[in-house]
Amino acid sequence: MDSPLGLRLKSLGVQAEDLDVFLQAVQRRVFVAAHANVIREGDVAKQVKVVLAGTACSYRRKEDGSRSILSFHHPGDFCDLHRYVLSDLERGIGIEALTPCTVAVIDYQNMDQLLSRPALASAFWRASMLEVALYRERLSSAGRGSAIERVAHLLCEQLARREAVGIHAPQLPFSQIDIADAVGLSVVHVNRTIQTLRMQNVLSEVKRAIEVVDRKTLARIAKFDSRYLDMPKLLSKWAVQVERAGD
Amino acid sequence: MDSPLGLRLKSLGVQAEDLDVFLQAVQRRVFVAAHANVIREGDVAKQVKVVLAGTACSYRRKEDGSRSILSFHHPGDFCDLHRYVLSDLERGIGIEALTPCTVAVIDYQNMDQLLSRPALASAFWRASMLEVALYRERLSSAGRGSAIERVAHLLCEQLARREAVGIHAPQLPFSQIDIADAVGLSVVHVNRTIQTLRMQNVLSEVKRAIEVVDRKTLARIAKFDSRYLDMPKLLSKWAVQVERAGD
DNA sequence: CGCCCCCTTGAGCCGGGTCAATTTGGGTGG
């Protein structure tokens, strides 16, 4: 099983029967057009959604109407586990497809069953911890750091996360507006920043697209340390853990 | 059991026997002096640490030597669950006591046992989700937002989290340096910001202390929406969930 | 009693924001 979701689950330490059970649960699918909402802000959800293909983002709208992007969702990512776990919390967060997306739908009732399997429950926990790590990392990059550093960091993170699920293309499906909303800079300045990166031959000159040419330099600019996404290493401990649980 | 940790666990939905079992596990304690390290950056840990009393913060040191504070830990908070879950990840994060702290120590081996109880495992998951929510909230406040908004948001969050574990004092044990490192502003500007808040009678004039006088105005300035910390509401779903699991 | 850490204050600079046009393409109906 080499689908992004399969890779993702394996990287979280889900194996054999548990993997099958989970993959059974994501048979029901929905297709979402680019720029459409996967979940509208304020919706009450009764299912958990998982991105199978395409790229989405979760965002919040501020009172002044501006959008802040909280995170991107690549294939294999859960969109709204937080709603399932913390119910009412997180109303006000919407999810939008950036490209056409295929999304799997899991009823809460079904989730309950999945969670009764310890291996899956702990995998979900690990996924949440990883999300914490992402935010933590983003915070230290976004809090301080120049514009170029922030943008570079964002791109590095997304590339790394996509690679983790087998997507090695150097293009990222973001508009400059998306990037601006994600890193908290103005569109104008994001534009200038990207031009700088293009001039340094870090991004390609291809217009209307974000294509990373020089990954190494990008990482240097971003001060990006990919260790925090390196699942194999992260699981060094859990390989043991999981086996023990299977005894 | 009204200790902060007890309150915390209850608010995560831990009840009865599970509660007792957990509280048994935190009998071993360590005292840490103010400004000492609870965990040194780069240390390899073999235990999980839980703050029982006092306030700590986790931080990362940048190459230029500056400190960024990633989060504060109040009584009832785990300090380094992430290390337990994601092993090697998160080397480079240190934890420092801001005030004298009492810290409980749980061996990894012991954690494994605790996690074999589904109610505790899911409580930990919920705690991680809550942490995600904290970071998410912080990100949208820190990303954009003026200095005064960011500082106010930080203070609101900390007050709310302390209240959740029964600490209602309006004073927060942070130096202005701590605040600067946490919100990503210069100390100088944090100072000016705090003076502004004092002039508006939001903070008291008491020097060398952060004492919130006008909570309501502070929240308005911060655009702080405490729902994301409102555990009772968050658990509306889990109250059912937990009982079902106990069947 | 003196040192050191934190808090203050002042001056000047600059990264990034805002406002406002303009260009570029891709998609679309005719």
Place this chain on the structure above:
DNA sequence: CCACCCAAATTGACCCGGCTCAAGGGGGCG
């Protein structure tokens, strides 16, 4: 195939919040 429309990308001018550098105050603790 062509004229048109709209969202995204660009560019230029100007402004300001927050940073840096630098120099004092205190107050607590050894």
